[in-house]
Amino acid sequence: GDSVTQMEGPVTLSEEAFLTINCTYTATGYPSLFWYVQYPGEGLQLLLKATKADDKGSNKGFEATYRKETTSFHLEKGSVQVSDSAVYFCALANSGYALNFGKGTSLLVTP
Amino acid sequence: DAGVIQSPRHEVTEMGQEVTLRCKPISGHDYLFWYRQTMMRGLELLIYFNNNVPIDDSGMPEDRFSAKMPNASFSTLKIQPSEPRDSAVYFCASGTGQPNTEAFFGQGTRLTVV
Numbered sequence: 001g002d003s004v005t006q007m008e009g010p011v012t013l014s015e016e017a018f019l020t021i022n023c024t025y026t027a028t029g030y031p032s033l034f035w036y037v038q039y040p041g042e043g044l045q046l047l048l049k050a051t052k053a054d055d056k057g058s059n060k061g062f063e064a065t066y067r068k069e070t071t072s073f074h075l076e077k078g079s080v081q082v083s084d085s086a087v088y089f090c091a092l093a094n095s096g097y098a099l100n101f102g103k104g105t106s107l108l109v110t111p
Numbered sequence: 112d113a114g115v116i117q118s119p120r121h122e123v124t125e126m127g128q129e130v131t132l133r134c135k136p137i138s139g140h141d142y143l144f145w146y147r148q149t150m151m152r153g154l155e156l157l158i159y160f161n162n163n164v165p166i167d168d169s170g171m172p173e174d175r176f177s178a179k180m181p182n183a184s185f186s187t188l189k190i191q192p193s194e195p196r197d198s199a200v201y202f203c204a205s206g207t208g209q210p211n212t213e214a215f216f217g218q219g220t221r222l223t224v225v
Binding site: 031032034036041042043044045046049051089093094095096097098099100101102103104 | 115142144153154156159161166167202204206210211212213214215216217218219
């Protein structure tokens with residue numbers, strides 16, 4: 001079946017550091033890919049998405065490119081802020097309506 | 112739009128008691144999802160509805176769990192009887208009728224069964 005694998009956390013970075021959170025997927029066909037963010041005590045919010053190969057999703061300085069050849073959708077940000085501290089989830093939707101989530105990666109950004 | 116609204120935000124109950132979680136989806140959304148989040152298992156899809164009809168309940172862990180959607184603006188997830196291992200954050204989400212699109216999440220209900 002379909003699945004999403006994310007890098008284990010927690011990830012701790014200093015402010016203004018470069019961020020990469022790895023995400024790879026297993027799916028048949030042509031899934032859509034998503035990154036969600038969860039701030040403490042809150043629900044999940046859509047951060048960005050890509051619906052076909054080579055698409056780049058971007059939002060709030062975050063970017064991810066849908067790479068079908070490597071089945072990856074890595075999340076990047078050039079300069080993180082303390083306010084980016086949260087849990088980040090990679091997810092896919094494939095020929096259906098329910099999202100399949102990775103386990104999440106916790107990010108802590110220190111001043 | 113107020114987004115997906117869940118109630119209560121927090122629930123503490125004793126083992127054996129019935130628990131009912133509530134959800135109001137975004138108006139106009141045809142799909143409603145219930146997820147459970149735990150540290151051990153991450154986010155698990157429990158059940159989802161299309162136009163108030165349950166489509167896939169294969170994620171419901173046991174018969175103690177049941178979900179209903181009596182109309183387009185309201186859904187419940189019931190646990191009877193509750194057990195300590197049911198302690199988790201339960202999320203409701205809703206989505207449009209387009210396949211492979213995002214879902215919009217509520218703030219969740221943190222359930223603690225003691």
